[in-house]
Amino acid sequence: MNSGLRVGVFVDAENVRYNGGYQMRYDVLRRYAARSGGELLRLNTYMAFDSERAREDYEYAKKARAYQQMVRDFGWKITVKTVRRYTDDNGNVTTKANADLDMAVDAMLQASMLDKVLLVTGDGDFLQVVNALQNRGCRVELIGFKNVSRQLQQSVDTFYSGYLIPDLLPIPYEPRNEWGKVGSCVRGVCTKWFPDKGYGFLRVLDHISPNLWITDPRDEGSPYISVFCHANELAEDVTEDLVLNRETILEFYLSESEQKDNGFVASNVRLAFSINR
Known part of the structure; x- marks a missing residue:
């Protein structure tokens, strides 16, 4: 097209x-x-x-x-x-x-x-x-x-x-990184976080697409994926305030969910960039 x-x-x-x-x-x-x-x-x-x-x-x-x-x-x-x-x-x-x-x-x-x-x-x-x-x-x-x-x-x-943007900036310690695949290192933002429950959801751009405006991963044609994140996976410097800030960019690994088919779980979640730092 x-x-x-x-x-x-x-x-x-x-x-x-x-x-x-x-x-x-x-x-x-x-x-x-x-x-x-x-x-x-x-x-x-x-x-x-x-x-x-x-x-x-x-x-x-x-x-x-x-x-x-x-x-x-x-x-x-x-x-x-x-x-x-x-x-x-x-x-x-x-x-x-x-x-x-x-x-x-x-x-x-x-x-x-x-x-x-x-x-x-x-x-x-x-x-x-x-x-x-x-x-x-x-x-x-x-x-x-x-x-x-x-x-x-x-x-x-x-x-x-x-x-x-997938692969626009290489991840130096993962030279063979396959962005979006299980085990890969990716960057995303938090879209929902439940402090009282200790978990939330992160959003990752899975692939370059003309449909970047379809930001809800549940919508057909969206190039984004939703990733479950437990508070235990957050690094010490990733505070609740930072997680709730949509300008905070998180870097983490994708694991396969044991609870949901074709679902993802975030592990080793750390700060890639924050406007407050």
């Missing part, structure tokens, strides 16, 4: 890297952007490269260029921003490789060819860009990890936490 929508993706790679999205998979991001069958007209990412360091550090240069080539192999256009160094009056050196302007200009110039724009950033400086894109008729979606501007989240048409 092809929705006919023309889609553009713009990734603020340095913002993502320093705010919880290190090692984000561009192949999964591409698959996610095309989940409704739209045509991916633009796939743009903006990366920093430290040429001064590269002259002295062969391994850095080798790894950086290999990574860039891998991303290009997935069909992305990379705009490389050279890292610049600045020295203040006290002799302190800071580095910057800000691609905000490049990304904003590209998004605005290319908007006339697009129906939907997916921004991957947490930077509130893109607020005006979002408003301008929407005024031009584009639907604007946002993916972020940590430190995502609250105002930016509220201005876009839809915000998705990158932590909750």
